[in-house]
Structure formats: C-alpha cells, structure tokens
Amino acid sequence: MDQSLLVFVTVAEKENFTRAAEELHMTQPAVSQYIQTLERMVGAKLLERSNKYVRLNKAGEIVYHHAKEILGLYTRMQCLVDDLLHTASGNLSIGASYTYGEYVLPHIIAHLREQYPLIKPTITIGNTREIAKLVASHQLDIGIVEGDFKHEKLYIESFAExxxxxxxxxxxxxxxxxxxxxxxxxxxxxxxxxxxxxxxxxxxxxxxxxxxxxxxxxxxxxxxxxxxxxxxxxxxxxxxxxxxxxxxxxxxxxxxxxxxxxxxRKFSLIMQATQFHTKATEVFLDILRKNEALPDLIRLSRE
Structure with a gap:
C-alpha cells in the first residue's frame, strides 16, 4: 500500500498534521514529508494550510476521493488473501438504510456474532442513496437497501420482503x-x-x-x-x-x-459486481439469504 495515500487521507480527515501524526503513530515531520512526496507525485498542491486549519483544495478533493477507493480496494485484497488460510474473521463493513439498519440488522448481527465471533462488523446507517454511493466507492463491503433499487455498476439481489x-x-x-x-x-x-x-x-x-x-x-x-x-x-x-x-x-x-x-416492497443487498468476497462477507450473505434471524424477530413482534 502507498503509505503516502494513507497519511494524506488521515490528514484530510483530521484537518490537522499533529492529530494525524498521533493517529498514525508517526512524527509530524514524517507526516509532512509524506504529503510533500504525494504532492510531487501528482504535480499539484493538495492542501490549504494555516495556523488554524488544514483543508483540501480542489485538487485535494479529487485525490482524497480516489485515495479512499484505492485504500478500500487494498484492504479488500489483503482480506481475500488472508482468508485463504484462515476461518471467517476480520472486519466487515455493512451499510443499511434506516428501516432495516435500525430495526432488523441488529438482530442479524447478534446472530452473526454468535456463530462467528472473530468477525468484527461495523455498521453505517443512511438512506438508500447514501448507502449505494458508499458501496460503489468501495467504502462498504455490502449494503442493504429498500425498494426497487437499480444501479448499473453494482450487483443487486432481493432477499426479503x-x-x-x-x-x-x-x-x-x-x-x-x-x-x-x-x-x-x-x-x-x-x-x-x-x-x-x-x-x-x-x-x-x-x-x-x-x-x-x-x-x-x-x-x-x-x-x-x-x-x-x-x-x-x-x-x-x-x-x-x-x-x-x-x-x-x-x-x-x-x-x-x-x-x-x-x-x-423488497429489501435488497448490494455489492461490488465481483466473484471475490471475503469469508466474513460470504457467511453474512448466507445468513441474510436464509433469513436465519428473522424467526426470532417475528416471535418478538407477536409477544
């Protein structure tokens, strides 16, 4: 992985060289050096700096957007390689629209953690449009959305009513x-x-x-x-x-x-259209498709 991209993204999100250095366990001069190296590589200044803040300029916004995608792809690649030798484990980033994310997904996650305690899920809640954007930019492994959703670049599968x-x-x-x-x-x-x-x-x-x-x-x-x-x-x-x-x-x-x-209406899962998935993603998809946790929810709704 290009360390300068990771440093740049961290500086952009922290809006401060010192806080970025602390986050990355680096010295501030080292952070500055990585930023300068990246700016030389792309041939443009990426940050507006003052004594009070560090902000992205127009070129920086372009690089930040693509850097997030590149880092997401690298993390996914590493997880796929690690999965060849290990059982389902590691991080799993899930996005869901509000209805499913707030009222159904917690029960699915509890079921997942009971069976696969080494998987570490993170959940992002947003509306359908927001979740699709994050999946398309490789910032989420899988999204769950509502209604008749269409996207030319993503794999979409209805799995529940x-x-x-x-x-x-x-x-x-x-x-x-x-x-x-x-x-x-x-x-x-x-x-x-x-x-x-x-x-x-x-x-x-x-x-x-x-x-x-x-x-x-x-x-x-x-x-x-x-x-x-x-x-x-x-x-x-x-x-x-x-x-x-x-x-x-x-x-x-x-x-x-x-x-x-x-x-x-339908609940649909959305993912990148690829044949390669981490084991954590595969077991989560299997639980979704089988609706293994829904019987408990149906029982609770009748009590």
Missing part, C-alpha cells in the same frame, strides 16, 4: 375504525421521509397507486422522529411493520386496515 402499513396514534379519531378508504385520509397531515429514502419511495408509490394526494405533507429525516410525531398526534404515516412492532404491542400506535394495504 417488507410490509408497510398506514400508522396512526392510538388516540386518533380513526383508531377504533375497523376499515377505512384511503380517500378518507386526504385531509390528514402525512409525515414522510426525505428524498432518497426507500420509505419515501414506497409512500409516493402508494399515493400514485391510489391516485391520492394529501393536502398537507411534512418531511422528516428520521423514522424515529416520525414515530414520535405520530404518537403525539402531529399526523399519520406509512411505515414498515418492523419499525412499529414495539409501539403497536405497547398500544401507542395503530395500523389502519385499508383495502389494498399493506404495501409490499
């Missing part, structure tokens, strides 16, 4: 209605996720399916905030049954019965 319901507060005036028409909810305030979210995509598809357009929409960037807002009576929403199973069991939220709902 999700059901989404219209969710209201237990104190809502429709809480005791046995059945409703979607048209009766036109005057309600709908609370939706941000653009780029799989949940937002599913909500918009539901609106289009029923040729339905709410008079009032509020956009929040977190499923948890949406749940709290619905509980408080601020509006109604469309959410996965995984996201609201606890609140429904506690009686603070209710799922409405509406003809044509629940809405179904």
């Amino acid at each position: 999700d059901h989404m319901f219209v969710i209201i507060s237990a104190n809502h005036r429709y809480a005791n209605r046995k059945e409703l028409r979607i048209s009766e909810l036109c005057e309600e305030t709908w609370i939706v996720r941000e653009e780029g979210s799989g949940t937002r995509e599913a909500t918009e598809k539901m609106f289009a399916k029923f040729q339905f357009q709410p008079h009032s929409i509020m956009e929040f960037g977190s499923t948890q905030i949406i749940k709290e807002s619905v509980e408080a009576g601020l509006g109604i929403t469309l959410l996965s049954h995984w996201a609201v199973r606890k609140e429904i069991s506690l009686g603070t939220l209710k799922a409405l019965k509406i003809n044509g709902i629940p809405v179904s």
Whole structure:
C-alpha cells in the first residue's frame, strides 16, 4: 500500500498534521514529508494550510476521493488473501438504510456474532442513496437497501420482503375504525421521509397507486422522529411493520386496515459486481439469504 495515500487521507480527515501524526503513530515531520512526496507525485498542491486549519483544495478533493477507493480496494485484497488460510474473521463493513439498519440488522448481527465471533462488523446507517454511493466507492463491503433499487455498476439481489402499513396514534379519531378508504385520509397531515429514502419511495408509490394526494405533507429525516410525531398526534404515516412492532404491542400506535394495504416492497443487498468476497462477507450473505434471524424477530413482534 502507498503509505503516502494513507497519511494524506488521515490528514484530510483530521484537518490537522499533529492529530494525524498521533493517529498514525508517526512524527509530524514524517507526516509532512509524506504529503510533500504525494504532492510531487501528482504535480499539484493538495492542501490549504494555516495556523488554524488544514483543508483540501480542489485538487485535494479529487485525490482524497480516489485515495479512499484505492485504500478500500487494498484492504479488500489483503482480506481475500488472508482468508485463504484462515476461518471467517476480520472486519466487515455493512451499510443499511434506516428501516432495516435500525430495526432488523441488529438482530442479524447478534446472530452473526454468535456463530462467528472473530468477525468484527461495523455498521453505517443512511438512506438508500447514501448507502449505494458508499458501496460503489468501495467504502462498504455490502449494503442493504429498500425498494426497487437499480444501479448499473453494482450487483443487486432481493432477499426479503417488507410490509408497510398506514400508522396512526392510538388516540386518533380513526383508531377504533375497523376499515377505512384511503380517500378518507386526504385531509390528514402525512409525515414522510426525505428524498432518497426507500420509505419515501414506497409512500409516493402508494399515493400514485391510489391516485391520492394529501393536502398537507411534512418531511422528516428520521423514522424515529416520525414515530414520535405520530404518537403525539402531529399526523399519520406509512411505515414498515418492523419499525412499529414495539409501539403497536405497547398500544401507542395503530395500523389502519385499508383495502389494498399493506404495501409490499423488497429489501435488497448490494455489492461490488465481483466473484471475490471475503469469508466474513460470504457467511453474512448466507445468513441474510436464509433469513436465519428473522424467526426470532417475528416471535418478538407477536409477544
């Protein structure tokens, strides 16, 4: 691995030569030397420096973006070679969109760690668009996203189904209605996720399916905030049954019965399109595909 790339990325992220030197267990002059070597190699200054900060300039941003990809590829190569001689172990970087990442993935990880304690997973949570970008740039080994996701450079595989319901507060005036028409909810305030979210995509598809357009929409960037807002009576929403199973069991939220709902969508895994995967990735994929941890979740949702 080109040590100068690692040093440069560390300086860029720490925004300080001294902090970068501490992180890398190097002297500050050594860090400066690596940066100068890299700048000579690319033929351009990469950093703006002052007494208060160190920041990337335009050339630095280009080099930083590609350096992250190169370092990710090197780490992956080393893991693949190490796997030839060892059992499943090492780091596994997983990204997931909010619904799966916050409400299902922790149970999958617990199952993984029970069977393969030498695997060290790290989890990144973001919306579908953000996770796909990180996988495409080699910063994540695998991503899990929601909805009908497409990407020309990534391998995509649907592995589980999700059901989404219209969710209201237990104190809502429709809480005791046995059945409703979607048209009766036109005057309600709908609370939706941000653009780029799989949940937002599913909500918009539901609106289009029923040729339905709410008079009032509020956009929040977190499923948890949406749940709290619905509980408080601020509006109604469309959410996965995984996201609201606890609140429904506690009686603070209710799922409405509406003809044509629940809405179904897929959870999909996304990866680089390659035949080479670390053993840690392979065993994680095997658990996902077999849905080995989901029976426990289904049981919990019914308790």
